[in-house]
Amino acid sequence: MGTFICPLLSLVNLHRMLLVLCFVVTTEASLVKKVSALYVFGDSTVDPGNNNYINTVFTSNFPPYGIDLPNHVPTGRFSNGKLGTDFLASYVGLKELLPPYLDPKLSNKEFITGVSFASAGSGFDPLTPTFSNVIPIAKQLEYFKECKKKLEGMLGSQRTENHMKNALFFISAGTNDFVVNYFSMPIRRKSYTLFTYQQFLLQHVKESIQNLWTEGARKIAVAGLPPMGCLPITITAKSNNSILERGCVDKLSKVARDYNLMLQHELSLMQQNFSSHAKAKISYIDIYRPLANMIEGHQNLGFDEVDIGCCGSGYLELGFLCNKNSYVCPDPSKYVFWDSIHPSERAYHDILLEARPTIDALVNG
16 A cells, blocks of 8 residues: 655645645555445544534534635534544545535435544433533434435445445544533532443443444444543643643543553454454554644644644633634644644644554454
8 A cells, every 4th residue: 555645734825824734645446445435423523514404502614613624614523624534534545525424415425435423522421412412322323324224225235235344434432421521510420430430431332333233334443532631621621720830631631541441442352252253343543642642742743732722712712612703823733732622633634644554454354
């Protein structure tokens, strides 16, 4: 497989410098053939705009979101540009931008090559999406089954079954369950210790994977949690002096590290179980280490700001608080975070670069 990653360039217009991220990828025919589609489930890290079509305030289909997308048009992605799953879709030779399933304008071709069912604000805990009135993971899986029926109508049952075997499935959620739910609301803390809540979430992860398996998925990737204590919004909320001392809150990041270890263990057990029945692969995608490396080694990696977002003050703004009246930093490519919780396009790009060996093994396994 040959890969060419263009350098990161900044172009100057009348008002500010815009980042141009080039991700030009050529792949061997064998790799492209092995990935028939990309189907994605989760939260705002992988939602390209499904929340535009439901009744929720948790949306981002307005400026300055999307300023580095083609034509600078906001789509509902919680970033200045592409998400990691957009880069993934490009990497495996499918499309440049992965569309939201709920977009009524989607063509049949889009269903065949892949869509995202994700909803910003969602989580594995069924309680989490109720806070923002967004789409639960269970409902996202129902939408996938609906999509599969559409494919069967177009391709027939046997071709759809083969299509599913060669499709890549990607799940990314969990941060909201801790940041928005467990550590911010008292409900779950009354019933669960931190450990039992982590186990509760992992049970839902396993149920989601099992449901996908039942529907024919054989190449499944599950993203771990980021260093939650390094998100600008958690630094602001949890630091003793969030203005002068903006270091990561390690006790929250430790929660993510512990959860990620448990997740890897459970995925390994599921891998062993499924492999005994049919050829399948379940892979853990490390989000924590790449983001932590960007933060800790930012000067060597070309990032100037690691503890505030590019939009607004960078301390609290996200969603409707990051809007057309907000200040926007001159060069988002110098920031690890776009708003107070979501990575910039460049950070997503670099995370995908780190994940390529895992993706290659999953696709070719």
